[in-house]
Each structure stands twice: as C-alpha cells, then as structure tokens.
Amino acid sequence: MPSTDTSAAQQPALNIVLIGAGRMGQAMLSGIRAQAAPHAITAIEPHAPTRAVISNESGIRVLASIEALQDDADEQAAEVILLAVKPQMMSAVLSALAPLLRGDELLISVAAGTSIAQLAAACPPGQAIVRAMPNTPALIGMGITALAAGAHASDEQIQLAQGLLAGCGEVVLLQDEAQLAAVTAISGSGPAYFFALEHALLEAAQQLGLPAELADRLVRATGRGACQLAWQSSESPWQLQENVRSPGGTTAAALSVFEQRGFHALIAAATAAAAARAEELAVDNNPH
Ligand SMILES: NC(=O)c1ccc[n+]([C@@H]2O[C@H](COP(=O)([O-])OP(=O)(O)OC[C@H]3O[C@@H](n4cnc5c(N)ncnc54)[C@H](OP(=O)(O)O)[C@@H]3O)[C@@H](O)[C@H]2O)c1
Numbered sequence: 001m002p003s004t005d006t007s008a009a010q011q012p013a014l015n016i017v018l019i020g021a022g023r024m025g026q027a028m029l030s031g032i033r034a035q036a037a038p039h040a041i042t043a044i045e046p047h048a049p050t051r052a053v054i055s056n057e058s059g060i061r062v063l064a065s066i067e068a069l070q071d072d073a074d075e076q077a078a079e080v081i082l083l084a085v086k087p088q089m090m091s092a093v094l095s096a097l098a099p100l101l102r103g104d105e106l107l108i109s110v111a112a113g114t115s116i117a118q119l120a121a122a123c124p125p126g127q128a129i130v131r132a133m134p135n136t137p138a139l140i141g142m143g144i145t146a147l148a149a150g151a152h153a154s155d156e157q158i159q160l161a162q163g164l165l166a167g168c169g170e171v172v173l174l175q176d177e178a179q180l181a182a183v184t185a186i187s188g189s190g191p192a193y194f195f196a197l198e199h200a201l202l203e204a205a206q207q208l209g210l211p212a213e214l215a216d217r218l219v220r221a222t223g224r225g226a227c228q229l230a231w232q233s234s235e236s237p238w239q240l241q242e243n244v245r246s247p248g249g250t251t252a253a254a255l256s257v258f259e260q261r262g263f264h265a266l267i268a269a270a271t272a273a274a275a276a277r278a279e280e281l282a283v284d285n286n287p288h
Contacts, residue, residue: 013037016164017078019066019093020085021045021054024110027138028082031168033058034141040076044069066096077102080164083109083119087281090114094122101127106157108132108164112184113281116150116177128153130161133180133188138168144187145169148177185274193270198223 016032018025021043032039042061045051051062063069069078085093090111101107103124110132119129129150137143145165149158162171174180198219205215230237245251 014039014079014160014164015076016041016080016082017069018043018082018084019097020083020089021050021062022047022084022086023136024134024138025082025084026054027136027143028084028110028134028165028168029054029058029060031138031141031143032164033060033167035164035167042069042072042076042078066093066100069100078105080106080108080160083107083111085111087111087114090119091122094119098122098124103127106130106153106160108161110134112188113181113278115282116148118282120150120152126152128157130158131177131180132161132165133183134165134168135187135189136191141167141169143169144172146172146174146180146183146187148174148180181275181278182271184278185271189271189274193267194223194227 014037016039018029018041021029022045025043025045029041029043032041041058042063043051043054044063044066045054046064048064051064054060055062081097083090083093090109101124103126106128107119107123108130109119112133114131116129116131119131120127123129127150130153131148131150132145134145135143138145145168147158147161147165149161153161158173162173165171174183201219201222202212202215205218206212210218226240230240233240235243241255245255
C-alpha cells in the first residue's frame with residue numbers, strides 16, 4: 001500500500017541541477033523554489049527561448065548543455081539531479097551525464113516508462129535513484145507526486161526527495177515501482193482528463209446557446225468548486241454525485257446518458273491505454 005507520509009524534515013540548502021526545463025521541469029522548479037531553503041538551482045535547457053524565460057523569471061543559472069556543468073567547481077557539485085526530459089531523450093541525456101556523476105548524488109527522474117534499472121545501467125554502480133511521477137498542478141503547488149526508490153537510495157535521500165517534491169503538493173511513497181505505470185495513468189495524465197471534461201462542457205454550453213465568455217466562467221467555477229468539494233468532503237465521489245441527482249431531475253437525465261453510453265467503460269479503457277503506453281515506453285526506451 002502507498003504511504004502518504006509527506007512529513008519530510010526541514011530541508012537543507014542544496015545544489016540542485018534540473019535537466020530539461022519544459023512543462024514538467026518548470027512546474028517542479030516553481031514548487032522547489034517556493035520552499036524556505038534557498039537552494040542553488042541550475043537548469044539545463046537546450047531551447048534558447050525557454051532559457052531566456054526561465055532566466056528572466058527566476059534568475060536561476062540556466063545552461064544550454066549538460067557538458068557545460070563540467071566547469072563547475074567542487075563546491076558547486078550537485079547533490080540532487082532532477083531529470084525531466086522526455087523518455088525518448090533519456091538515453092542521450094544519461095550518456096552525457098554519466099561521465100560527470102560522482103556516484104554520491106541523488107538522481108530523481110520523472111520520465112514516464114524509464115525504469116530504475118534502465119537509469120542505473122547508465123550510472124556508476126551504487127547510484128542513488130528515485131523515480132517520481134508528478135503532475136502539472138505542481139505549477140501551483142497542488143500536484144501529487146508518487147515516488148519509487150531504488151535499492152541504493154538511503155532513507156535520508158528518500159526523505160530528501162519527499163521534502164523537495166512536497167513543494168509541488170502531496171507526495172506518496174510507493175512500495176513497488178511496478179505501481180508507477182498505473183499511477184502514471186491515474187494522476188500523471190489525470191489532470192488532462194479533468195481538462196478534457198471541462199473542454200467538452202464548454203463546447204456543450206455553447207451548443208446549448210450560451211455565449212463563450214459566460215460558458216467559460218460557468219465551467220471553470222464549476223470545475224473548481226466540484227474538485228474543491230470532493231477534496232474537502234468525507235463523502236465518496238459517488239455519494240457526492242448522488243447528492244446532486246434527484247429522482248426524475250435534470251442531473252438524473254444527464255447521468256442516465258453517461259450510464260447508457262458507457263462512461264465508466266470509457267474511463268477504464270482510457271486509463272488502461274495510458275498504463276499500457278507507460279509499459280510500452282519502458283520497452284521502446286530499452287529494446288535489449
Ligand atoms: N507533462 C506532464 O504532465 C508530465 C507528468 C508526469 C511526468 N512527466 C514526465 O516529464 C518529462 C518531461 O515532460 P514534459 O511534458 O515536461 O516535456 P517537455 O515540455 O518537452 O520538456 C522536456 C524538456 O527537456 C528539454 N531537453 C531535451 N533534450 C535535452 C537535453 N539533452 N538536455 C537538457 N534538456 C533537454 C526539452 O528541450 P527542447 O524543447 O529544446 O527539446 C524540453 O524543454 C517526461 O519524461 C514525462 O514523462 C510529464
């Protein structure tokens with residue numbers, strides 16, 4: 001069973017290197033930077049316009065390539081390296097990174113479908129590795145990140161990872177890395193499902209004759225309110241749904257269409273496809 005312990009100790013200031021400052025890298029960056037500890041963060045990002053945005057917005061050091069880290073003095077050596085590149089880029093990134101690893105830094109990877117064993121194969125023996133599956137609400141400190149630790153990550157390093165990622169929202173520690181494919185399908189990709197529902201509601205509102213601006217307001221506020229209510233309530237999502245449905249009423253009319261058209265089967269098939277894709281990525285990234 002996953003534990004939900006997020007009570008990591010007060011974090012010391014660390015030298016952190018973020019490799020890949022795209023959507024997820026930036027979301028984690030904002031969570032980590034919101035913490036009290038004044039971490040020294042270096043981002044590696046090949047895309048020049050993104051480098052300029054990060055440098056202007058956060059003032060952190062941004063380098064164009066991993067190789068540029070070679071010039072860092074010992075006192076700047078990274079204690080934590082966050083890998084936030086696409087799984088397809090991971091093997092090239094690890095080839096460039098491996099010669100620079102001392103072996104005592106903690107590697108945290110958020111790449112879907114890249115296993116701890118695959119990461120370890122490219123690192124010095126005994127490298128401490130934690131796999132993390134965050135989600136984009138990390139951008140506003142309301143994400144949830146699931147962690148799976150490799151055999152060489154010490155309890156202190158696992159706590160360090162929990163503490164750093166707590167800046168992005170909730171953290172759960174998994175006992176089994178194999179759960180990450182399902183976690184990816186539920187919480188990693190999950191925000192997109194909620195946005196897709198809002199997008200569909202927006203289109204439906206306009207088909208019902210509501211002006212776009214009003215539809216946008218209604219949908220965003222309903223989404224925020226419903227999610228907040230579900231978060232705060234001790235009632236199950238099913239019970240909260242039933243609380244809106246009165247017999248013969250408008251919600252009952254809508255939900256009966258959900259039921260007739262197989263809404264639950266659709267969600268089950270969609271999440272199964274996401275979990276299967278996470279497993280496939282592991283094979284694609286490690287064909288041997
Ligand atoms: N997005 C999500 O909701 C989400 C959720 C959970 C986990 N993840 C994981 O997060 C990882 C990143 O996803 P993303 O959506 O953030 O992708 P993304 O926006 O494409 O970000 C990846 C970034 O890495 C950069 N990059 C590529 N090669 C690099 C290299 N050699 N060195 C340093 N940086 C390099 C890319 O630069 P260029 O644009 O120039 O190529 C890009 O800015 C993926 O592995 C994904 O599985 C994402």
